[in-house]
Amino acid sequence: MTQATSKKSADDLQSNTFVGSVKLLGAWWAPALWLSGMGVFASSRAGSTPGRDTFFNINQPWIVYVFMAALVGLLTYGFVRHASLWMIGRPTDGVFRNFRNRLQNVGRFGLGQDKVRRDRYAGIMHWCISSSIIVLTIVTAQVAIQDDTPLDFLHGPYYLFFSFYGDLFGLIGLIGVGMSLYRRYFVSHHRIRWDERLEDHLIIVGLGLILVSGFVVEAARIIETELVSHPDWARWSFVSWGLAHLINSFGFTTGSIDNPESQILNLHKWSWWIHVIFAFSWLGMIVFTKLDHLIFAPVNAFFLRTDSPGRLSEIKDIEEQEVFGVGYIQDFTWKQLFELDACVRCGRCTEVCPANIAGQPLSPMHLIQDLKGHLAEVGPSIQEHGHLTGDAGRDVSPIAMIGDVIKDESLWACRTCGACVQECPVLIEHVPTIVDMRRFLVMNEARLPANAQQALENIEMRGHPWKGTALERTTWMDGLGDVPLFDGSQEYLYWVGCSGSLVERNLPITKSVFKLLREAGTSFGVLGQEETCNGDPARRLGNEYLFQILAQQLIETFKAKGVQRVITNCPHCFNTFKNEYPQFDGKFEVLHHTEFLAKALSDGDLKPKYAVTADITYHDSCYLGRMNGTYDAPRQIIELVPGANLVEMQRNMSKGLCCGAGGGNMWQEEIGERRVNHVRTEEAVSTGASQVISNCPFCIQMFEDGVPSIQPEEEGRIKPFDVAELLETAVFGPASTEISDPEE
Amino acid sequence: MHLVVCAKQIPDPDTPPSAFKIDEASNSVIPAPGISPILSQFDGIAAEAALRIKEAGGDDAKVTVISMGADSARAAIKQVLAMGADEGVLLNDDAFEDGDSYTTAKVLASAIRELGDVDAVFCGRQAADWDMGQVGLLLAEELGWASAIIAKDISYADGNVSVQRVLTDGFETVQMALPAVMTVSNEFGEPRYPKLPQIMAAAKKTVTQYSAAELGLDAADVGASGSRLKIEKLFIPETDSNVEFMGGDTPQEQAAALVQRLQADKLI
Numbered sequence A: 001m002t003q004a005t006s007k008k009s010a011d012d013l014q015s016n017t018f019v020g021s022v023k024l025l026g027a028w029w030a031p032a033l034w035l036s037g038m039g040v041f042a043s044s045r046a047g048s049t050p051g052r053d054t055f056f057n058i059n060q061p062w063i064v065y066v067f068m069a070a071l072v073g074l075l076t077y078g079f080v081r082h083a084s085l086w087m088i089g090r091p092t093d094g095v096f097r098n099f100r101n102r103l104q105n106v107g108r109f110g111l112g113q114d115k116v117r118r119d120r121y122a123g124i125m126h127w128c129i130s131s132s133i134i135v136l137t138i139v140t141a142q143v144a145i146q147d148d149t150p151l152d153f154l155h156g157p158y159y160l161f162f163s164f165y166g167d168l169f170g171l172i173g174l175i176g177v178g179m180s181l182y183r184r185y186f187v188s189h190h191r192i193r194w195d196e197r198l199e200d201h202l203i204i205v206g207l208g209l210i211l212v213s214g215f216v217v218e219a220a221r222i223i224e225t226e227l228v229s230h231p232d233w234a235r236w237s238f239v240s241w242g243l244a245h246l247i248n249s250f251g252f253t254t255g256s257i258d259n260p261e262s263q264i265l266n267l268h269k270w271s272w273w274i275h276v277i278f279a280f281s282w283l284g285m286i287v288f289t290k291l292d293h294l295i296f297a298p299v300n301a302f303f304l305r306t307d308s309p310g311r312l313s314e315i316k317d318i319e320e321q322e323v324f325g326v327g328y329i330q331d332f333t334w335k336q337l338f339e340l341d342a343c344v345r346c347g348r349c350t351e352v353c354p355a356n357i358a359g360q361p362l363s364p365m366h367l368i369q370d371l372k373g374h375l376a377e378v379g380p381s382i383q384e385h386g387h388l389t390g391d392a393g394r395d396v397s398p399i400a401m402i403g404d405v406i407k408d409e410s411l412w413a414c415r416t417c418g419a420c421v422q423e424c425p426v427l428i429e430h431v432p433t434i435v436d437m438r439r440f441l442v443m444n445e446a447r448l449p450a451n452a453q454q455a456l457e458n459i460e461m462r463g464h465p466w467k468g469t470a471l472e473r474t475t476w477m478d479g480l481g482d483v484p485l486f487d488g489s490q491e492y493l494y495w496v497g498c499s500g501s502l503v504e505r506n507l508p509i510t511k512s513v514f515k516l517l518r519e520a521g522t523s524f525g526v527l528g529q530e531e532t533c534n535g536d537p538a539r540r541l542g543n544e545y546l547f548q549i550l551a552q553q554l555i556e557t558f559k560a561k562g563v564q565r566v567i568t569n570c571p572h573c574f575n576t577f578k579n580e581y582p583q584f585d586g587k588f589e590v591l592h593h594t595e596f597l598a599k600a601l602s603d604g605d606l607k608p609k610y611a612v613t614a615d616i617t618y619h620d621s622c623y624l625g626r627m628n629g630t631y632d633a634p635r636q637i638i639e640l641v642p643g644a645n646l647v648e649m650q651r652n653m654s655k656g657l658c659c660g661a662g663g664g665n666m667w668q669e670e671i672g673e674r675r676v677n678h679v680r681t682e683e684a685v686s687t688g689a690s691q692v693i694s695n696c697p698f699c700i701q702m703f704e705d706g707v708p709s710i711q712p713e714e715e716g717r718i719k720p721f722d723v724a725e726l727l728e729t730a731v732f733g734p735a736s737t738e739i740s741d742p743e744e
Numbered sequence B: 001m002h003l004v005v006c007a008k009q010i011p012d013p014d015t016p017p018s019a020f021k022i023d024e025a026s027n028s029v030i031p032a033p034g035i036s037p038i039l040s041q042f043d044g045i046a047a048e049a050a051l052r053i054k055e056a057g058g059d060d061a062k063v064t065v066i067s068m069g070a071d072s073a074r075a076a077i078k079q080v081l082a083m084g085a086d087e088g089v090l091l092n093d094d095a096f097e098d099g100d101s102y103t104t105a106k107v108l109a110s111a112i113r114e115l116g117d118v119d120a121v122f123c124g125r126q127a128a129d130w131d132m133g134q135v136g137l138l139l140a141e142e143l144g145w146a147s148a149i150i151a152k153d154i155s156y157a158d159g160n161v162s163v164q165r166v167l168t169d170g171f172e173t174v175q176m177a178l179p180a181v182m183t184v185s186n187e188f189g190e191p192r193y194p195k196l197p198q199i200m201a202a203a204k205k206t207v208t209q210y211s212a213a214e215l216g217l218d219a220a221d222v223g224a225s226g227s228r229l230k231i232e233k234l235f236i237p238e239t240d241s242n243v244e245f246m247g248g249d250t251p252q253e254q255a256a257a258l259v260q261r262l263q264a265d266k267l268i
């Protein structure tokens, strides 16, 4: 057996090692807590000499409290203003269920900034800035406590230590600001500038000025009070101490409290005022700018769903609804409206969006921002109307949310691949929002692309989305001998799926899985002619009504037949059975074939004997990977195939790029510069591998379709296969496709 | 204005050929599992045509959908109701079974007379199972109305319809005074996708059912016994294809060989 090499995404590895240790240490809050703990400890043992007069040289220190009161007032006003807009939304189901998980999410994503770190540069930058803000706020708070409460602790060794970490985090903050400035002004076409506004400049330049002015204040005070008399204290404030020396080298006049007009004292005074005014104005910006993510991001982490991202919400009592889906801003849930406000326009979602990468008319960031703008524009009148009449106020705005604000084609271009959700540092969930709007288009307006409509009609009429197929649900069984029908006596139902039985290319995959299951001695049966669409394409395309009918029917069938465990060919079927059927009381144990086969291999039920000597790259389907977190099983199988050498694509695992077919795009014309499958095929080709292996009938079709465009020469083309096909060759030998049932 | 759409439920023509089987002894199609009954596509388009006229025609316009068939044909009726038709009529009687275009037209005409105030009838250009394309014309004959078949565009003004017809070599526009029968072709455009509120509403709309007796028809005149058409033989034609590669080292030689071969077979 050959050792396969695998270079997995840095952050996926991180999640085991680096992230773990960082999480143990805590991100910024651990040092902060630790430092303030030290303060309290030191206060109890106070007594030594080093210390300072808190408001040295400042005659109106009370002004700070005026600012503080104004800030609190402003924040309260801002919050009420925002909240009143969110409240026009519909109730959000179960946001307080799974409380523990939610708190964990706040720790992990809010405080621990787990998502921010997925971009390493940004992660470091953001850690520098946020930790510095937190620690310096604590520093400032300690100064206030020292000054305005009977507690007296800012002296002695703790004072020196306090001086040290205050300066340290000031410096760290400046490093962060520097990194941010560099990224914003010196990197061309950085995602951070894809939707740039004045506030972005104000925030970062303002923060820089606050930090610099803070150091100047400190340096001026040190010149006056410590540099000469207590040089050994001054050194602890190492940045300000250096700065003090620098300033001093210009020979400015120094003074004393009796001589308040010296140049240094003036410098101190002016920089203090600048520092204070800037700091409060900056904090005040929380109300008006994306700085609100300081509060909203951790709160949104709390609201983050705790179930699988592969599950779409159920429209309850669908037959009793007035409006289906979301065509008006007030039909979103308040959580969906809330999260619009958390967006920081970082562009991460758009950067990874397959539609955007292919130059198609969708940018999740702009979608969120456009909805946010729309909420701000029409929200107040809807709210007022609601107060007056108590109805939903759908006629209040002349602007159509879908059509005017969000273009239909943007909604249709989405693959529901979840890459945006995966990357969003403030935990916005774009996919449900997009699908909610699709629901409106399909069910309420019957406005959808012709091909998507045909797919839906085909599902309605024929129980599968493959219009015009020449195959039957049983065609794949030809040449396999006795194919057992599921009758309740077997352990597993092998669910072939529409694509596995009605699309020519996928028949060999279905056969491979079947042969491997038989070889492994699995007790299983199939439904054959009785399979019907499980509803996934209908749900993703927005026809929730059709989905619910199909789901309920199939759940009935499963229950009637005594199905308990299901093995699926297709990650979409897998996701639907596993994550969505429980919404309709259909609880089954569901495995994707790669999971089952990986287990059969490790149990020794399958033995790969034949070598497949090839470089192989592996494509993670979105619905097995991102939506369900199964990254390892398929890789384990590949690694166990003798001769197979796994070469990862640049984007892999949770960062994998969609093949382009998801979200019903299998049945739509793509509009835009390129086709997503061409982009992904190019990425597969660039690994130099001779095979691209996946786990999904759609992905395989998309590669089959993409390869001839990317590699016009037939010679040396990369070949798309399913993991099961690879394993079949390894278990039965290269000619196994011709081998039919041994009993025949 | 009262518009009628004639809709037929047929076995899905978009069926894999391998699933399609014939009983040659009885000259009939063997219903196969997995072939779902659907609304004949052209009838969906006819419904679209009627609905557009209704929408252009103001508030008092009404569309009734009529289907002759088994109880399962209610699904086809519901589908047109979901598209926006107002009422449904099912013509269901054992006596209607196994008829031909003539008896079908006869039954439909009786139902239309029964409705009374009908101004125009829309049919698909042909049913997508047998593809006869007769019922529309026979129905006009039976009613004594004007007719225009294979329409790609229909507009209505002041009691007249203007119909653009598809010909083999172009189009022709005819005008007719109502009442009239029209058959609608696929060039007309796709039928609409029903909105969910309409689907919900369709579930609540009534479907009136008539038997032969209720229409005043004698069972001997309709269905198999009234049929004028007799199927002599029903079979799936054998198709055979042979591939022959043309020799020659250059494209020129290959082309020359191809020309020779085609000439030898008197194909050119």
Ligand code: SF4
Binding pocket: A349, A352, A353, A354, A355, A356, A362, A363, A364, A413, A414, A415, A416, A417, A418, A419, A420, A421, A430, A431
């Ligand atoms: S789900 Fe995928 S395709 Fe849709 S917006 Fe997000 S990243 Fe783009």
Ligand code: SF4
Binding pocket: A342, A343, A344, A345, A346, A347, A348, A349, A350, A364, A365, A368, A420, A423, A424, A425, A426, A427, A428
């Ligand atoms: S939605 Fe999230 S990832 Fe996208 S721009 Fe906003 S904050 Fe960034």
